[in-house]
Amino acid sequence: MKGKLDDSASKSLHRAFIRTSKMHRKVCQHRFQELGLTEGQPKVLDYLHHHNGCSQKDLAKHCHIQPATATSLLSHLERSGLIYREANQEDRRITNVFLTETGFEAQKQVKQTFCEIDECCFVGFTKEEREEVLGYLNRxxxxLKRRES
Structure with a gap:
């Protein structure tokens, strides 16, 4: 049938995604453990770097985590001195989240780590091949997103 992958090709794509995803996650977890960060915390630090002072609710939504998970992650980050939370001045029901100076430094290490892992993934790729891979993955x-809607 035109436009459809045969069964072996679709399984092959599935296996390639799973294998690559697991290895990427393993490398990331190891590197972030060295920085004293647990799973989920790097993406929270990265989001706050770009949206410092956002609401806890928005952070959970944009990091694709449940509110209860966000509360737990933020509590740990707060105890580590990487963030602080304040009640919103206009609506006391809203809690805003901010990076501390230590949090900004940790986020720089997170960004550096992601860049290093990206470089490792793309060893042996030309600039054009890198762009193609990213383009294919985005497509x-x-x-899949269209299919979900």
């Missing part, structure tokens, strides 16, 4: 994501 696949959009295809």
């Amino acid at each position: 696949m994501y959009e295809n």
